[in-house]
Amino acid sequence: MYLLPAIDILGGRAVRLARGDYDQVTVYHDDPALQAQLFEEAGAEWLHVVDLDGARSGVPENLAVVERILKLTKLKVEVGGGVRSLETACRLADAGVARVVLGTALVRDPELARAAVERLGAPLLAAGIDAKAGEAAVAGWREGTGVGAHDLARAMAEMGYEHLVYTDIARDGMQTGVDAAAYEAMAAAFGHPVIASGGVASLADIEALAAAGGAVEGVIAGRAVYEGAFSVADGVAACAGTLRASDALEREARPLTAADLAADEG
Numbered sequence: 001m002y003l004l005p006a007i008d009i010l011g012g013r014a015v016r017l018a019r020g021d022y023d024q025v026t027v028y029h030d031d032p033a034l035q036a037q038l039f040e041e042a043g044a045e046w047l048h049v050v051d052l053d054g055a056r057s058g059v060p061e062n063l064a065v066v067e068r069i070l071k072l073t074k075l076k077v078e079v080g081g082g083v084r085s086l087e088t089a090c091r092l093a094d095a096g097v098a099r100v101v102l103g104t105a106l107v108r109d110p111e112l113a114r115a116a117v118e119r120l121g122a123p124l125l126a127a128g129i130d131a132k133a134g135e136a137a138v139a140g141w142r143e144g145t146g147v148g149a150h151d152l153a154r155a156m157a158e159m160g161y162e163h164l165v166y167t168d169i170a171r172d173g174m175q176t177g178v179d180a181a182a183y184e185a186m187a188a189a190f191g192h193p194v195i196a197s198g199g200v201a202s203l204a205d206i207e208a209l210a211a212a213g214g215a216v217e218g219v220i221a222g223r224a225v226y227e228g229a230f231s232v233a234d235g236v237a238a239c240a241g242t243l244r245a246s247d248a249l250e251r252e253a254r255p256l257t258a259a260d261l262a263a264d265e266g
Contacts, residue, residue: 001210001239004048004078004195005039005232006222007032007069009062011053016223022056028226033068040073042232046098047075048165048197048220054082055103063091070096078195080128080165084109089116093124101165103128106156107136107147117160126163126195127156129186137169150189157191164190165220168198178205180212187215195220203230206238 007014010025014032018024029035036047049069053061060082070077080101083089089100100120105112106127116125130137131149153164166186168179178199187194196209197220209216219239225232237243 001216001241002046002218003044003206003232003235003239004046004218004220005044005225005235006048006050006197006220007035007039008050008052008222009065009081012062012065015052016226017052022052026223032065033072036069036073036075036077039232040075043236044232045076045236046218047073047077048195049077049079049081051079051081055080058082058084058104060088063088063095066092066097067095078126078165080126084112086112086115086119089120089125093120099124099126099163101126101128103130106152110155110159113156113161114159122160122162125161126165127153127161128165128167129153129156130167130169132169150186153186153190162192163195163217164192165195165197167220177201178209180208180215183209184212184215187212193217200224201229203234203238203243206235210239210241 008016009032013027014029014035015025015027039047047069049066051060051062066077066079076098078099078101079092079097080103083092083100083102084105089102092100102113102116102125129149129152134149136147136149136152156164164186166183168182178196183194183196193215195218196216200206200219200221201224206219209219221235224230225235234243
């Protein structure tokens with residue numbers, strides 16, 4: 001299992017939304033590429049990027065920012081948001097991203113979802129399913145689809161997808177903790193381990209996901225690392241199963257220092 005620190009891009013800046021609400025925005029860094037460098041320096045190998053402008057408009061608006069992240073780091077970058085054409089998916093692949101996430105297109109343009117697998121191959125793609133009360137949501141989480149999240153996951157597996165980013169909208173950006181059983185159920189429906197997103201608040205959440213019977217391949221963490229709930233270094237170690245309990249307890253038992261905060265930004 002691996003950690004994917006998250007960078008959501010809105011207006012060219014690294015932000016987080018609360019429950020996907022564009023009116024509840026917290027800005028964490030004015031330069032997403034520099035934030036990505038901080039994550040890399042802290043030990044991250046993967047990065048999860050969402051073009052929030054593109055997710056809302058349907059047209060990628062931050063490709064240049066993604067390209068700059070790829071230029072300035074050696075991170076394996078997973079990118080979603082506004083990927084609603086084969087041309088966009090191919091451009092991201094050509095730029096060097098490790099994985100392209102298709103979300104809205106899975107429901108609204110299944111032929112695109114199929115064509116992407118045929119053109120780019122399953123390893124370079126992920127199905128992005130964002131759900132609220134079991135229903136898949138699209139268009140930057142603003143619209144319901146009437147399609148069950150598990151049903152959509154099964155359809156994507158039949159189409160050939162091998163990776164799936166599953167976001168619990170009600171928990172995303174809220175640091176309320178994870179529902180490990182929900183990811184186990186999604187993995188069972190999909191037939192492959194999933195990437196968990198939404199609500200990660202502590203190292204205990206990561207450990208709970210690691211214990212979910214192999215149902216989770218990766219963990220996306222945003223607000224928790226930005227606001228110092230745990231460092232990227234500890235998150236990476238927890239995912240790998242190498243975090244020493246004494247180290248984690250020591251960090252939690254003492255007040256955060258300036259050095260801790262700097263590390264947590266990374």
